Amino acid sequence: MDQATDILIIRHGQTAWNKKKRLQGHSDIPLNEEGRLQALTLAKTLQIEPLDVIFSSDLQRARQTANEIARYHQLTVHTDQALRERCYGICEGMMSDEIKATYPDLYEAWYAADPDLFFPDGERKTESPRQFHHRASDAIFNVAARHPGKKLAIVTHFGVIETAYRIAQNIPLGTRCQMPVLNTSINRFRFTDGKLELLKWGESAHLEEARKPAVDYYKHF
Numbered sequence: 001m002d003q004a005t006d007i008l009i010i011r012h013g014q015t016a017w018n019k020k021k022r023l024q025g026h027s028d029i030p031l032n033e034e035g036r037l038q039a040l041t042l043a044k045t046l047q048i049e050p051l052d053v054i055f056s057s058d059l060q061r062a063r064q065t066a067n068e069i070a071r072y073h074q075l076t077v078h079t080d081q082a083l084r085e086r087c088y089g090i091c092e093g094m095m096s097d098e099i100k101a102t103y104p105d106l107y108e109a110w111y112a113a114d115p116d117l118f119f120p121d122g123e124r125k126t127e128s129p130r131q132f133h134h135r136a137s138d139a140i141f142n143v144a145a146r147h148p149g150k151k152l153a154i155v156t157h158f159g160v161i162e163t164a165y166r167i168a169q170n171i172p173l174g175t176r177c178q179m180p181v182l183n184t185s186i187n188r189f190r191f192t193d194g195k196l197e198l199l200k201w202g203e204s205a206h207l208e209e210a211r212k213p214a215v216d217y218y219k220h221f
Helices: 016-020 033-045 060-073 096-102 104-111 129-145 158-168 206-210
Strands: 005-011 053-057 077-080 151-156 186-192 195-203
Touching (some): 005 158, 053 060, 096 104
Parallel strands (some): 005 151, 053 151
Antiparallel strands (some): 005 186
16 A cells, blocks of 8 residues: 555635636636735644645645745745646636626536536637546646655645545536535545545634734735
8 A cells, every 4th residue: 555645735815806706717816815814824724734745726826825834834835737727718707697698508508517518718728627627636646646655735726626526525527516615725635545535624714813803914915
């Protein structure tokens, strides 16, 4: 049996588009004020966690969040484009009601969880849920396989975390997952012998701290 790799898969802090429920995808949106505070309180929560390596999506909302964790651990954040959210093409920046009004057939297929659905291309070429699933799962498995016996933090996006949950819970593509993925929530997995196991889902007690007055949280911003 291979040595187990423990993985904390963490969603980035809140952005302005998250707050307005705009589809982000590959659009490179920074953290808003609440998201920065979430990242700071997340990092404080994880300061005694014995992390060996920190990985992040290369999009700035994930990098900003990962950098706060790294401050406490004197670790370099390793960015990986494969840990990005799914690309939604021309629909990035739109809210679901706008997509429904503009592309009603697309909207219906989206909410039916069609695994081979493509959004219209925009500045970037889109990918289907099936393509995204393989890209995200390969990224997680590759990172885990390279660090046997270590504890990793991966800061990424809703879709990548959903992919990990789907794999660990054996939920097939074409079926909608019904689980919350809060900004900066911590989700614990274990990778052993090529398999991903869910240990604990949705740790978010630090978000209560993030709702308190900022005081001097932002000194280094």
